[in-house]
Amino acid sequence: MANESFDQTMMFQGKVDDELATSDILYTVHEALKEKGYNPINQLVGYLLSGDPAYITSHKNARSLIRRLERDDLLEELVRYYLESHKECK
Template identity: 50%
Template sequence: MANDRTIHWGSRHEDNQARRALLIAVDAMRQKGYNPVSQLSGYLMTGDLAYITNHNHARNLLKGLEREELLHELVRFYLRDQP
């Protein structure tokens, strides 16, 4: 029998922390000539921080957050203006 229960999931950190880390990392990747969408996608899928540049401490900022928290912030931002 199927489970009809919906699981509630939340972030461990404030969304602002994930948002700030993502914005700094995206800016650092652009400064170094990387495509942030490709690099972040690679990191989120594999967990390999080598996808994230060390420039401006971007790697360390993302390292302090769970990938799920980053994904949560990206989805929240994407859906922000949806009806």
């Protein structure tokens, strides 16, 4: 029966393969900054505080990659990672 298909819930699978994870973007940006001779931590902090993408090099497409992420989401990810990886250090 044709109406039976309306009683079933369909699942939608988004394209996850094409999207880079936050950690992948951070590592790529870090490496690009390091390769260009910058202090990656200082540059990332400058970007996070100001929102100015000029702190990030365009080498390896790093500037475009970092702009894919919302700064508040990036900060949330960094804090979560730090706290989870330092649980046993209390």
